[in-house]
Amino acid sequence: MQYDNKKYAEHLSGMVQFPTVSTVNADDLPLEAFFGLHKYLEEAYPLVHKTLTKEVMGKAGLVYHWKGTGKSGKLPVLVCAHQDVVPEGDHSKWKYPPFSGHIDEEGMLWGRGCGDCKCTMMAELEAVEALIADGFVPDFDIYMAFGYNEEIMGGPGAACQIISDEFKARGLRFGLVLDEGGGIMNMNGSKVAMIFASEKGYADHEFWVEDGGGHAAMPPEHNALGKLGHAMYILEENPMEPKLTPPVIQMFKSQAAITPSPMKELFADPEGNWEQLKAICAGNKMLNTYIRTTTTPTMAQGSAQANILPEKASIVTNSRLLPGETLEDLEAHFKAVLPEYVHFRLLKGHNPPAVSSTDTPAYRLLERLAKEMHGEDVHVMPALVFGGTDSRYYCDLSDSVYRYVGGANSGKGGGAHAVNECLDTTTLASFVEFFVRVFQDYATAE
Ligand SMILES: [Zn+2]
Numbered sequence: 001m002q003y004d005n006k007k008y009a010e011h012l013s014g015m016v017q018f019p020t021v022s023t024v025n026a027d028d029l030p031l032e033a034f035f036g037l038h039k040y041l042e043e044a045y046p047l048v049h050k051t052l053t054k055e056v057m058g059k060a061g062l063v064y065h066w067k068g069t070g071k072s073g074k075l076p077v078l079v080c081a082h083q084d085v086v087p088e089g090d091h092s093k094w095k096y097p098p099f100s101g102h103i104d105e106e107g108m109l110w111g112r113g114c115g116d117c118k119c120t121m122m123a124e125l126e127a128v129e130a131l132i133a134d135g136f137v138p139d140f141d142i143y144m145a146f147g148y149n150e151e152i153m154g155g156p157g158a159a160c161q162i163i164s165d166e167f168k169a170r171g172l173r174f175g176l177v178l179d180e181g182g183g184i185m186n187m188n189g190s191k192v193a194m195i196f197a198s199e200k201g202y203a204d205h206e207f208w209v210e211d212g213g214g215h216a217a218m219p220p221e222h223n224a225l226g227k228l229g230h231a232m233y234i235l236e237e238n239p240m241e242p243k244l245t246p247p248v249i250q251m252f253k254s255q256a257a258i259t260p261s262p263m264k265e266l267f268a269d270p271e272g273n274w275e276q277l278k279a280i281c282a283g284n285k286m287l288n289t290y291i292r293t294t295t296t297p298t299m300a301q302g303s304a305q306a307n308i309l310p311e312k313a314s315i316v317t318n319s320r321l322l323p324g325e326t327l328e329d330l331e332a333h334f335k336a337v338l339p340e341y342v343h344f345r346l347l348k349g350h351n352p353p354a355v356s357s358t359d360t361p362a363y364r365l366l367e368r369l370a371k372e373m374h375g376e377d378v379h380v381m382p383a384l385v386f387g388g389t390d391s392r393y394y395c396d397l398s399d400s401v402y403r404y405v406g407g408a409n410s411g412k413g414g415g416a417h418a419v420n421e422c423l424d425t426t427t428l429a430s431f432v433e434f435f436v437r438v439f440q441d442y443a444t445a446e
Helices: 005-016 031-044 046-051 114-133 159-169 224-237 246-258 263-268 274-282 285-291 327-337 361-374 390-397 425-444
Strands: 053-057 061-066 077-082 108-110 142-147 176-187 190-199 201-210 294-301 312-321 343-350 379-385 401-408 422-424
Touching: 005 031, 005 108, 005 114, 005 425, 031 046, 046 114, 053 159, 061 159, 077 114, 077 390, 077 425, 114 142, 114 176, 114 401, 114 422, 114 425, 142 159, 159 390, 176 361, 176 379, 176 390, 176 425, 190 246, 190 361, 201 224, 201 327, 224 294, 224 312, 224 327, 246 263, 246 285, 246 379, 263 274, 274 285, 312 327, 327 343, 361 379, 361 401, 361 425, 390 401, 401 425, 422 425
Parallel strands: 077 142, 077 176, 176 401, 190 379
Antiparallel strands: 053 061, 061 142, 108 422, 176 190, 190 401, 201 312, 201 343, 294 312
């Protein structure tokens, strides 16, 4: 198989030039940009569009199906990515216009969505295109699904809910689901393949306090906003109890192999060292997220004018739930620690999706490919992702859902969700090769 970085970079640049920004209000979705992207994909991937069936689901979701011979007897494979991107922010702060897809002399590609995650969509499409050109026919079915509102956490009308419901109605189950997530990266000087087998749940809540209002020149000792601020401080001071959960125990144990002392010893036996580990994690923003359900206030509203006391003050919080805990647990916690005058309601949220096993033929395939492609010294590590991905909609359709794209990260680039998002195009081939090898080897994976 010939891999062509230059072609991949050009195609990715073409994809970035469509401003497929997802919107909280579904009616505002820039359909023209999405349909423009669809048209572009038809031109860039002619064999995919000749050989696979394509369906548009929901407003702009893309589902491709490559019917295999069925000889392997294996369940179908589903590879995912999202077409949508977050808003580009302040144009004047971008080195190159955010939807230019400009590629500089060093091979860096600039533009919103190049890394998150049009490069994944590109790699999956290139892999299928290359395999068809090579005469490959899969002995199992291959599906590709590209949603359009991942960046707003789906919400009502989530593209991948629509797609997943349709898959369910057709009686589909998958032997492997791959979505955006980990790749090969450098951690403490070691090459690590981070395979995200689990993800946290998500919740936005509105909290509010109602009060008399009135003239700000004659305030009460504590008004609605003051009381609510106090309540939020109480919430911060009383987070949910830290907990060791199976996916995190597994992650810590694996991480021990690439961690220097003294954390190495603690990670190697998290249950035995729980008291010590708990104290260390609580004091570290990053580690803390692995051992508890977090809640933090992010938006606030008082009265409409500086000299008016708020009749109602409200604050929105964002929570991330540990696998094993539920929205009910979280709300019971709010009730237990907050004063009675605070009301709350769920704006949107979902429980953590099922944790995927790492004792499956599909996981072992990813493990083997990481070592074959990137060296025997690669340390393969199952991990918990604390952001959300579209893959959660498929967790009840497969025991093997991994947020993993298998390519080598050069460490250059970044800026996802910030200005100047950029990506090193010189390593794109390794992402394409990863998907090619997955499709080639899946039928015989054990
Ligand atoms: Zn993403």
